[in-house]
Amino acid sequence: MATIPKPATVLERCRVAPAPPPNGSDAAEHPQTLPLVFSDMVWLHFHPTQRLLFYKFPCSKDHFIEHIVPNFKKPLSQALKHFLPFAGNLIYEIDSGNIPELQYRPGDSVPVTVAESNEASDFDYLSGDRPRDAGEFYAFFPDFPPDKIESGWKKIPLLAVQITLFPDTGICIGFNNNHIVGDASSVVGFIKAWSSICRHGGDEEFSSATHLHPFYDRSVIKDPTGLLNNYWNQMKHVKIESPPLNFPTNKLRATYILQKSDIQNLRNLVQAQKQDLVHLSSFTITTAYVWTCLAKSSAAAGEEVAADETEYFVFAVDARQRINPPAPATYFGNCVVPAFAESTHSELKGKNGFLTAVGLVGDVISKKANNKDEILRGADEWLAKLGGMIGKRLFGVAGSPKFDLYDADFGWGNPNKYESVGIDVDGSMSLCKSREFEGGLEIGLSLPKKKMDAFGDVFCGGLKITEQTS
Template identity: 25%
Template sequence: MNSATVKHVSECFIKPKYEVQEAKQPYYLAPMDLAMLNFHYIQKGLLFIKPSHINDQEFSADKLLQSLKESLSLTLVHFYPLAGKLATRISKNRHECLVFVDCKKGPGAKFIYATLDMTISDILSPVDVPPVVQSLFDHDRAINHDGHKRPLLSIQVTELKDGVFIGCSMNHVVVDGTSYWHFWKIWSEIHRANGKQLLVSRLPNHKRWFPDGYGPVIPLPFTHPKEFVSRYEVGKLRERIFHFSPESIAKLKAKANEESNTNNISSFQSLSALVWRSTVRANCLPEDQITNCRFAANNRQRLDPPLPPEYVGNCVTALITTTTAGELLGHNLGWAASLLHQSVVNHSDKTVHKFIIGWLQSPFVYQPGKMFEPYSVMMGSSPRFDMYGNEFGLGKAVAVRSGYANKYVGKVTAYPGYEGGGSVDLEICLPPKSMSALESDEEFMSAATIQYYGY
């Protein structure tokens, strides 16, 4: 593979097509949003084959860029907070600050056009995800607090020799994964309508959720960023994508349920149990080492009454399942999967409220550099997100890729497999030595298969 670099050709800012009344007011953030100020932006992107024609016209990068800008401008009418910027009001007397989105003073969304003298095969063929993929995104290493000065949304369209990559960096204080892919869906729908009258499906819901008696103004107990802002860098990691076919997933689920003498364990719980066990084995942990498996759990449907799926904002908490390396490897797959299943069962409206009320009584901002020890696994994103349903006149994407953001030892990002049908791709981050051990792990590799791409 050649060592070409991404070259930025042009950039501009895209404002909402027209202003909505709600954008004239401060957009207050909920507890689960504010706690995310130190995490990185969300960075995910879709890789498409460059077509010879679009809408019976010869492919033109200029025409594609123009249509993407126009549809983005309309999309921002519905997702107007993303065109704003973070702002902070400080009250020194009370030693607190209020962080919110100022929708009136934002620059709009940044839009970058770049080129890369590589092919789709150069990106997808290597065993490990090549480092150049990180350059397909703006806001490299930016944390959400940087949204005071940086745009809350940045789109980078990179033209390859035979492909087009659309990379989207979005501030994680304003959205979680569910809202992030909801934005993609609406943008794709508007783009495909090509200026025709469109009744957008599932309009975003910006009504902020707070427990009864709280909100909408939630101050943080700080008067200066240095009191809570922190950045983190990770050491050398290998990043590899493993594919699990529908047949492989079904076998794992059947095995986990049989070994647990139940039929309640889900496909994803079974797959997560496999990853947890295999990663702990690959890291060669001592038997008494505490290890966790974390899930990013969507709370929208767990609340009573539930929030709509279209709720925009962070509505996730981490479900943490804990045991020792010796216990985890001393039992079978079903035992590990049943532990994870029980954590999911126990996560209810009551537990979500307890966490949020506790946070409101003593607000804090997560410190990612201290949260993720190298003995555990964090299962992020979801194979349920309809990533491949987003098309921009380029046909179905051939792959999903992510940037540098929010990666560390044991971070696992789940994507739907290209062929659908319940297939799953897992992007796993491990130190080189541990990744080599995982690649030699019999239990893990007997379930993983060669990834299938649509090109």
């Protein structure tokens, strides 16, 4: 494994500001502020969210600089006029104790890095599925500019973007965003708007598609029990955050595929043995299977885990249509709530571990997703519960098949590969639709080599067994 990320040569650093709004509006000419709501505050100290999209698009360096880059920046500017918060900052008055807020001010902009990979052959390696050195992906998305302190106010940037040329091979777009600005629904909505504007050579089509425009009215998120103040009083004194990532990462990144037939075989296995389980979605089946495979592979990976040690599984549930009253589908911000399942190590790695995991995950989803009275149950204890899991056997999910980026076409065709880089830090799996198999799912993992090898053996071996018994 390499000890440092392979370098990419920076060709340009610039900033892109929102374009003037249409119809004579002066919206971008005045400060705009968005208050945080309780579902934002959960993510205040969360690590940045980093995404990479790889596009197979052979072009020369001259064509890249003269045509691709300008036609990348202008649509970004046009997209930002609809999504002003991305160009702004999280701000708070350092000594006041007041709740932070999102603010856009005229002149704010998004930092953009233009780069060239030093080795064109890396494209096929990086955009593959097999295990690859996790550290090699860090040359392809930008770091955030440092926080600023001005007149007693702290300003924290929310988005940075990089476009990298692999000469005569392809292009990679790297996104680095602060989770406080929005969840996957909001961020993916922005990326798709930007790609649509880029593909169509202007924002006329997106501007006319008002049903896709972000909804900014925070008053739709009701907080009758004062969760926002509760969370802020906890967060301003104690940071709940993941440990920093060091290099070398000593991790490999790999993608595993569950085809539609694999998911159905696993579902058949459950239905044959536990007919009372009713919530058997692809998400439930997939996450339960991966959670179980991690537990079953622990011994072969050299881990010493006590039989009664708790295994935690945490995932986010989109609450837009589940809160009362519902929020619009295009509500901009964080409108997800954490859901928790837990078992013991011996239960998950045992003969019926998969059945146990499916039952636990399905039960949580059934309660959270199908009962509006349950969506916020226990919310006053969420932060303490999450904080108590740090450093323990915690497994999570980044992304969702609902928010698919494999159709984010910037004019170079659909992506060849999507990578969620943030899973290097928090031990989550990434999850998205398969780019190759209709009805299939892609699972991204970042693990030490010994653990990755052990997981792969259990994962593939389990699928062979279910295929033979179906």
